[in-house]
Amino acid sequence: MISNYHYFLVLAEELNISNAAKRLYISHQCLSKYLKGLEEAYGVTFFERKPKFSLTHAGNIMLKTLREIERSEQNLESQLADIKESKSGVIKFGITEGRYPIIIPRLLKEYRDRYPNVELTVYSMTSPQMQELVLNNELDLFFAGTGNLISRNLKHSLVLNEHMYLVISDNLLRQYFPEDYPGCISRFEAGVDLALFQQVPFVLNKPNFNSRIMLERHLQRRGITINCVNELTQPDIHYRLCAEDYAASFCLTMYLPGVSQLNQLGGSGSRLHVFPIKDFKQVNPLSLIYHKDKIFPSYTQDFMKLIREICDRYAAFPQP
Structure with missing residues (x-):
């Protein structure tokens, strides 16, 4: 009953059947039928309907499990992509507001020149927000300081020690x-x-x-x-x-x-x-931060190398 598990993930994100159905390009009726069948199969309720649509305790357990399944499937795709030497894919990358104008313009240009068929989506937000998205498998990796990491499930790769x-x-x-x-x-x-x-x-x-x-x-x-x-x-x-x-x-x-x-x-x-x-x-250790169980394809590993190359230029920058 966990086929089409992304239906559940989108529903858990939206907490609204109509909005989730629109995102999934299916009808409200189809999504309601999916949820009813899922709850009947497991004999539990995954979502409270009143006073507002929200995850139950069983729903949170299912959500956590499906995020792990999603991550495993993505890891499989990453490894198979390298076997067939695929140069196309998607990277969801996060960076803090202050560093966005410093890193992103050069990064977008140089990475597109190397991988024109990889879709690079950049999000700008705070470190705690990006941590949550990585843990929920909604973000692949982000660039920030490591001073306030809150989860042992996060791994970081040092890029630059700032003074x-x-x-x-x-x-x-x-x-x-x-x-x-x-x-x-x-x-x-x-x-x-x-x-x-x-x-x-x-x-x-x-x-x-x-x-x-x-x-x-x-x-x-x-x-x-x-x-x-x-x-x-x-x-x-x-x-x-x-x-x-x-x-x-x-x-x-x-x-x-x-x-x-x-x-x-x-x-x-x-x-x-x-x-x-x-x-x-x-010092302020700037790192690339991602889920400890995440496996990246070669085009993402090259993306990480490019960020290091760009940051090396700043490390060598003389004081004004």
Whole structure:
């Protein structure tokens, strides 16, 4: 009775028979008949009908089992595709919002040149959302930091260890270090002590993001408090605000080219300085994350290699 198991999966995702039937290109009557037959065969109810359409305990058990069957079938297809040297398929890839404009334009172009018949679908969302989709077999893999992985069923392959830097405009340095400017610049290039920056305004990431978690651990260990005047999730906006002398901020390795580009463009703001942080021991391990039981065909393995190649370019990028 688990033939057409994807009917059940779509129904569990939609929790609405009409919407699920539309996605499956079958009639409402056909899908209702399928569900009734399935429940009669196993002698249990998989979905509550009232007060709203929802999975029962038996339904959740069935859903978990069918996801495993789906993953096994996909693994089989991946291995058979390599046997017949198939160069066509589908990759469902996730990436966080901040890294999307950094990685995706180049990745789409270079991968299409290598595999024009592979359909690459990219999703942009938070790490917890992508973890859930991978565990539900709705996403093949995603690119993110590994600091907040929550399941032992996830496997990760390290791509890049990012370091954190302080970003501050020339005008803010002049304002907050008037007696030591510009001599402080050469000294800070060897590393800044954040204890000296406690009065400087900062724009930071939201508390649940990896970069903010790393920063808070460092501050707590040092017993330092900094002056956060705003919290934003878009790193590119952080650096634009820095260039307008609104606040200082922090930058991970992959965002260094964006800071350098702002300096090249000039505009109304002052030049941005990027300084390493003294005694900052943590790194942000960026990885490709996927289900531990997932088997990828060669075109997906090559996709992962391409991401590593792109990230290697950022690892070698000099500080602005």
